[in-house]
Amino acid sequence: MGKVYVFDHPLIQHKLTIIRDKETGTKEFRELVDEVATLMAFEITRDMPLKEVQIQTPVCEANAKILAGKKLGIVPILRAGIGMVDGILKLIPAAKVGHVGLYRDPATLKPVEYYVKLPSDVEERDFIVVDPMLATGGSAVEAIRSLKKRGAKNIKFMCLVAAPEGVEAMQEIHPDVDIYIAALDEKLNEKGYIVPGLGDAGDRLFGTK
Numbered sequence: 001m002g003k004v005y006v007f008d009h010p011l012i013q014h015k016l017t018i019i020r021d022k023e024t025g026t027k028e029f030r031e032l033v034d035e036v037a038t039l040m041a042f043e044i045t046r047d048m049p050l051k052e053v054q055i056q057t058p059v060c061e062a063n064a065k066i067l068a069g070k071k072l073g074i075v076p077i078l079r080a081g082i083g084m085v086d087g088i089l090k091l092i093p094a095a096k097v098g099h100v101g102l103y104r105d106p107a108t109l110k111p112v113e114y115y116v117k118l119p120s121d122v123e124e125r126d127f128i129v130v131d132p133m134l135a136t137g138g139s140a141v142e143a144i145r146s147l148k149k150r151g152a153k154n155i156k157f158m159c160l161v162a163a164p165e166g167v168e169a170m171q172e173i174h175p176d177v178d179i180y181i182a183a184l185d186e187k188l189n190e191k192g193y194i195v196p197g198l199g200d201a202g203d204r205l206f207g208t209k
């Protein structure tokens with residue numbers, strides 16, 4: 001079963017509280033989501049492998065460490081996932097960015113893929129799929145299915161706020177995918193919003209309603 005990591009770093013928790021507050025406007029919301037994404041990227045990359053190289057410092061020759069693992073791909077789920085990309089790229093500027101777009105079929109209520117564009121070397125990369133909210137899990141499950149279908153093998157999922165229902169769906173359908181979150185909230189309400197959550201992440205990021 002995929003593990004769930006809750007990032008309880010004080011800075012992440014403090015910023016998340018301001019993100020949740022309904023008085024926080026679009027500009028500050030966007031900036032804080034970006035900052036939390038950077039902090040979460042720092043934590044999520046803890047297990048990246050290193051290798052030793054020899055370098056010449058101004059003083060002497062030295063053994064030093066550089067990253068050695070597979071290259072990374074970041075895949076935001078459209079549209080709210082876009083709000084987390086730049087924050088991650090600040091720490092991992094060489095990562096390539098793919099996109100997955102899904103809409104909810106009004107008849108079946110199931111997510112339907114309408115756009116997928118991934119790096120061409122998808123089989124050679126490790127992926128972080130990002131979306132601020134993991135609610136029912138429908139979009140995340142489908143986006144990850146889409147990546148796997150195209151050859152992605154090692155995938156992590158990162159979001160700000162998750163509902164237990166979404167975590168359960170992910171663990172059932174993608175037990176190989178670990179989930180990294182800033183908060184595990186109480187439940188979903190009858191409209192599918194996470195409680196207490198932060199409202200509609202896409203609308204708050206982009207100033208739409």
Ligand code: URA
Pocket residue numbers: 080133135192193194195197198199200201202
């Ligand atoms: N998507 C959102 O943006 N917010 C929720 O609470 C649930 C899904």
